[in-house]
Amino acid sequence: MYKQENLPTVTIEDFARLFGTTVDDIAENCKELIDTMDFRYEILSGIARDKLMLTILKRIDSTDLSVSGEERKPEWERGWGENLHDFVDSGYDISKLVPKYFKKNVPVRLNREYVMPVDPDFILNYTKVFRNWIFKKYLKDVSSVYEFGCGPAIHLAFLASIYPDKKLYGLDWAKPSQEIIRLLSKHFGWQIEGRLFNFFAPDENLHLKEKSAIYTFGALEQIGRNHEAFLQFLLKESTEICINVECISELYSQDCLPDYLAIKYQKRRNYLDGYLTRLQELEATGKVQILAIHHQPFGDTYFDAYSYVVWKTKR
Ligand SMILES: C[S@@+](CC[C@H](N)C(=O)[O-])C[C@H]1O[C@@H](n2cnc3c(N)ncnc32)[C@H](O)[C@@H]1O
Numbered sequence: 001m002y003k004q005e006n007l008p009t010v011t012i013e014d015f016a017r018l019f020g021t022t023v024d025d026i027a028e029n030c031k032e033l034i035d036t037m038d039f040r041y042e043i044l045s046g047i048a049r050d051k052l053m054l055t056i057l058k059r060i061d062s063t064d065l066s067v068s069g070e071e072r073k074p075e076w077e078r079g080w081g082e083n084l085h086d087f088v089d090s091g092y093d094i095s096k097l098v099p100k101y102f103k104k105n106v107p108v109r110l111n112r113e114y115v116m117p118v119d120p121d122f123i124l125n126y127t128k129v130f131r132n133w134i135f136k137k138y139l140k141d142v143s144s145v146y147e148f149g150c151g152p153a154i155h156l157a158f159l160a161s162i163y164p165d166k167k168l169y170g171l172d173w174a175k176p177s178q179e180i181i182r183l184l185s186k187h188f189g190w191q192i193e194g195r196l197f198n199f200f201a202p203d204e205n206l207h208l209k210e211k212s213a214i215y216t217f218g219a220l221e222q223i224g225r226n227h228e229a230f231l232q233f234l235l236k237e238s239t240e241i242c243i244n245v246e247c248i249s250e251l252y253s254q255d256c257l258p259d260y261l262a263i264k265y266q267k268r269r270n271y272l273d274g275y276l277t278r279l280q281e282l283e284a285t286g287k288v289q290i291l292a293i294h295h296q297p298f299g300d301t302y303f304d305a306y307s308y309v310v311w312k313t314k315r
Contacts, residue, residue, distance in 0.1 A: 007118065010039035010110070010126075018111070019133055020294035030132045037125045041115040044107060052107055052114050056261050056302060060268045068222040068270045070200065073173060076151070080176035083152045087180060092187045097152040097180065098124060109299040112258050123300060130296075130306055131155055131217070134243065138310060139163070142240050144212035146171060148197060148230070149219020153181050160190035167209065171197035172219075199223045202233035215243040218305050224270040231278060235287055239313050248307040250276045251295035262303040276309055289314055 012031055016023045044052060059065060066072060079100065086096040104120035119125065139145055139159070143166060147156055150170035160168055168191060170181045181194030197203060200223070208214065214234065220227060234242060247266055252259040266273070282288045292310040299305045 007040040007042055009041070010034075014111075015129065015133075018296055018298055019130065020292070020296065021133075021137075025137070026133055027136055030129060030136070033132055034129055037129070038119040039122065039125070040118040041108070041110065041122070042118075044114040044116060049114055052301070053257070053261065056265065059302070060261075060264050065268060067268075068224055069226075072222065076172075076174040077176060080152050080172075080174050080180065084176045084180050084183075087152075087183065092183065094154070094157050097154050097157065099152060099154070102127075103300065107301050109258060109262070109297065109301065109304055111297050112253075112256055114258065114301070126298060127306075128158075130245075130298075131158060134245065134308065135159060135162075138241050138243055139166075139213050139215075142211055142213040143167065144169065144209040146208060146212060146214045147219075148172075148214060148216050149199065149222065150181075150194075150217075151177055151219070153177065153184060153192070153194075155217055156181070156192055157184055157188075157190075160184070160188065160192055164190065166191070168192040170194045171206075173198045199230045200226055202229055206233075208237045208239065210238070211240055213241045213243070214239055215245065217245045218247075220244055220246045220272045220275060221305065223272060225273045227272070227275050227278065231282070235282070235313055237313065238315055241291075241310065241312055243308060243310050244275070245306050245308045246272050246275070247299075247303050247305050248276050248293075248295065248309065249273050251293070251307050252304070262299070265302045271303070279309060279311060283311075287314060288312065 012023055012034060016026060083097050090096045102124045107114050107116050108122060145159060145166055146169040148171050150156055150172050153170045156168050156170045178194035181192055184190055185192045249263060249266055252263050254260060279288060279290060283290050288311050290311045294308055296306045297304055
């Protein structure tokens with residue numbers, strides 16, 4: 001299957017570029033984690049690349065592609081219900097919480113190319129490396145962390161394992177998410193609480209703790225252009241730091257074919273749109289301060305899910 005003997009791999013320098021940072025800013029234990037994984041890949045070219053792009057275009061045009069919004073809630077409840085079931089059945093094996101949309105053996109977007117990884121778990125492994133970097137960079141000094149749209153809580157479980165003293169909160173509109181978190185707290189003794197939360201109608205009775213951080217990880221993706229209610233909710237709170245790891249439509253290049261396909265795909269699925277522009281408007285009126293914006297050229301076959309904006313509310 002792999003034609004070349006010496007396949008390229010994602011090096012530490014590549015990770016630094018992909019994350020929008022320097023090699024020195026990547027902690028030693030993150031580098032050690034990278035060393036335990038296989039990040040080799042083959043770049044798709046010629047007919048293979050054409051075929052893949054045709055598949056992507058056909059998927060964008062297909063009528064059976066689900067679109068984000070209120071109607072998708074039962075799908076999320078079903079999906080996390082399955083993870084909950086597998087988690088309990090396995091005797092609380094955290095790997096059973098990994099969402100099933102982490103597909104194995106699929107072409108991946110990397111540096112605005114399409115590539116075929118050697119390791120079937122390339123996307124999951126990359127995600128583990130990236131969250132290790134971004135969480136340690138921005139969350140080390142806060143005492144409470146809230147993940148909005150946390151789903152099966154895989155990132156919170158990771159945070160609990162490296163920061164047992166922090167108070168963690170996982171919020172989601174899908175009920176099985178809260179049951180997973182209850183079991184994580186019970187079986188691992190972690191300080192983690194779940195709570196129902198809807199981005200479209202934020203709970204007015206929810207107030208964030210002092211010195212807290214919030215983050216979203218591929219969750220605002222699901223709210224299209226409907227982000228104002230969540231932003232207004234956050235503006236009422238004083239946050240140390242807000243991190244949104246999301247597909248940020250404004251950061252793609254309109255002049256690059258894989259980016260253009262990702263823009264089309266995100267539009268078709270009603271994924272996050274206009275959020276960064278809105279944050280920039282809020283910055284211009286002195287309501288928030290943006291600390292970092294980065295397009296991360298990495299994703300599954302269809303779009304770059306791990307771009308990020310880091311910001312804080314201003315009082
Ligand atoms: C792609 S999953 C990401 C889950 C988790 N952040 C992760 O990275 O594993 C999107 C999550 O957003 C949640 N979600 C979608 N729309 C929501 C809404 N309106 N309010 C709250 N959560 C929502 C879904 O239930 C799901 O858990």
